[in-house]
Amino acid sequence: MLKGTEILSCAQMRAIESAAMASGEVTGLELMERAGRAVAGQIRLRWPKPGRVTVLCGPGNNGGDGYVVARRLHRAGWRVRVLGLENTPGPDAAKMKRLWQEIGPILPLEANLLPTAPDDLIVDAIFGIGLTRPPEDAIAALLTQLADVTNPLVAIDCPSGLCLDSGRFLSQIAPRAVLTITFDSLKTGHLIDAGLEHCGKVIVADIGLSHWRRYRQATRPDGKDVTLPRRITSHHLRISDLDPDTMQQLGKQSSAHKFSHGHALIISGMAPGAARLSARAALRVGAGLVTLCPEEPPLDIPTPPDALMRRWLDEPEDMAHALQDTRVTALCIGPGCGIDRAAALLPPALAARGPCVLDADALSAIAIDPNLWDALHDGCVLTPHGGEFARLFPDLTRRLSDIPATGPAWSRLDAAQEAAARSGTCLLLKGRDTIIAAPFEQARIVTSLDTPWLATAGAGDVLAGIITGLLARGFNPFDAASLGALIHAQAARLFGPGLIADDLPDMIPQVFRQMGV
Known part of the structure; x- marks a missing residue:
């Protein structure tokens, strides 16, 4: 089974922190010091020569982290300015604020005090994961200005204004970081929607909480139980995450014959x-x-590769007969099929209840005919792009188009998981943040922000074929769709600019070699 890197919701992250502190093994002050030290360390790694930095400290614990960053960068020789609020934060952040005030002043957190020198670094420690409503008044004005500066911006947890559960900004104000340091685990919003681009390079810093991410009951010193977060069901999938069992399944045995694959x-x-x-x-x-399987022979002109077999398939009866062959282990309907042809062939295809990929015209046919919708089963993989998803799930799409008034905002991950649950299928929602959701709540994310040339005609048809091939080889729908998206993105990454869809299949052997298959 594919594993991947765990992704936490903000509620899960807060629950883990609370469980750790309630245990008595670590204090909030210690966690804040570790977080600020990690951010300062990453800044020094990226900018080894001390320079000028302005640290923007918000009203809560994210601001407390900022005061630690300011203190540690000052100690390392940086010229530090701190902008903050005249509030009384929680006790841990208040302590860090006092420690900074022993070193230097705290200027008002106002837009007109942002640095003007283009090389000055800015550290955004305003909101982090705690934001639940759009910024207002002076903070909104500051963030508006922050979104326009050209200075390098380092965000603690995320650029302020971003909902880390959804990757969506809670207003039209969208600062853009070059570097984001988050703690313990990636959050959903780092990988989807606007967060994928606005967080810049994301680094996960270990602050000693992994022990508390295990799903066990914690007990506080006073004897009361602490409820840990629900099980983690979302993962970020990368080539480096593939396990030996997956590699072995991708390989071929020397004694195998064609039908065994x-x-x-x-x-x-x-x-x-x-x-x-x-x-x-x-x-x-x-x-x-x-x-x-084309229509009647006059409509098909044989073309390479010669390794492809051909079988004329016109009527639904032809489909039913073809699927009686037990050696057929997967089916793909949709790419270049035509909506009417897909609508005619889907009933016998779905009635066979074998592994199948439904893409393009097949999705359009399902959106039109509720009987086809009712025939879907857990062997299906639906692969919609945004427009096809809107036709299949218009209410979910409307929720995604609304500007969120509060957080956590409705996300593409939420939409994909709800769609998978409704359809009872594995659903792959295409995009720079491709989301693969299973009907039993699990989800994976495969990102391809660094391969814009993948947005080319026919790329989706190749993805459908990759998933179909993996289904034919015996991968379950969730793993086939996840691994297919990963291979697809990596093939584009290896080819580089100038890619057309025809290039993608020929890059797959190189992807396998890179993986060590």
Whole structure:
């Protein structure tokens, strides 16, 4: 089973911190000192030569972290200015504030006091994970100015104004960091929506809480139990996260024959090029046999690769007959199929209840016909882009388009998980932050912010083929979709600029070599 890096919600992060402090093994003051020390250390690694820095300290614990950063950078030879509020924060942040005041003044947290020299560093320690409503008044004015500066911005946890549960800003004000340091674990908002881009490079600093992320009951010194957060079900998936079992399953045994690695059917239609992209990708990812199924012979002109088999498939009865062959282990309907053809072939395809990828025209057909919706099952993988998702789940899309009034905001992750639960299928929501959600609440995120050239015609058809090939080889739908998205993104990353969809299948062997398969 694929693992990945755990992603926490803000509530889970707060619960872990509370459990650790309630145990008596660590204090809030110690955690704050560790957090500020980690941020200052990362700043010194990236900017080894001390310079000028302005630290913006908010009203809560994030501001407390900022005061620690200011103190430690001052000790390292930096020229430090601190902007803060005339409030009385919690006891830990108040202590850190007093320690800074023994060193230097605290200027008002106002927009006109932001640095003007372009090389001056700014540390954003205003809100962090604690923000639940849009910033207002003077803070809103400051963040508006902060969003326009060209100075390098370092964020503690996240740029202020960002909801770390959703990756969405709680207003139209959106500062952009070059570096974000968060603690213990990634949060959902680092990886999806605006957070993926506005957080810049994200570094996770260990402040000694991993022990409390294990799901056990904690007891406070007074004997009361502490409730730990619900189990973590979201993970960030990267090439480096692949485990030996997955590598072994991707490889081929020397004694194997073609049918031992599965037989995939790719349904073609009036525009067979898209289906051929899917079929080539299924072959490249290791399906033992791939059969392209066009309409009657005059509509199909055989083209490379010659390794593709062909089988004419016109009527629903033809589909039902083809799926009686027990050697067929996966099916792909949608790329270049045509909506009418997909609508006609989906009933027998879904009735067979075998592994299948439903993409493009198949998704449009399902959005039109509620009977097809009712026939979906847990062997299906739905692969919508944003427009297709809107046709399938218009109410969820409307929630995503609303500007959130409070946090935690409704997120793409929430939408994908709700859609998977409704449909009873594995659902892959495409994007720079591709989200793979299973109907049993698990989810994974595969990011491809560094591969903008992946936004090219036909790339989705290749992804559908990769997933189909993995299904044919015996991967379960959730792992096939997750691994497929990862291979797809890595293939684009290795090729680089100038990529077209036709290049992607031919990059898959190089991805496998890089993975050590």
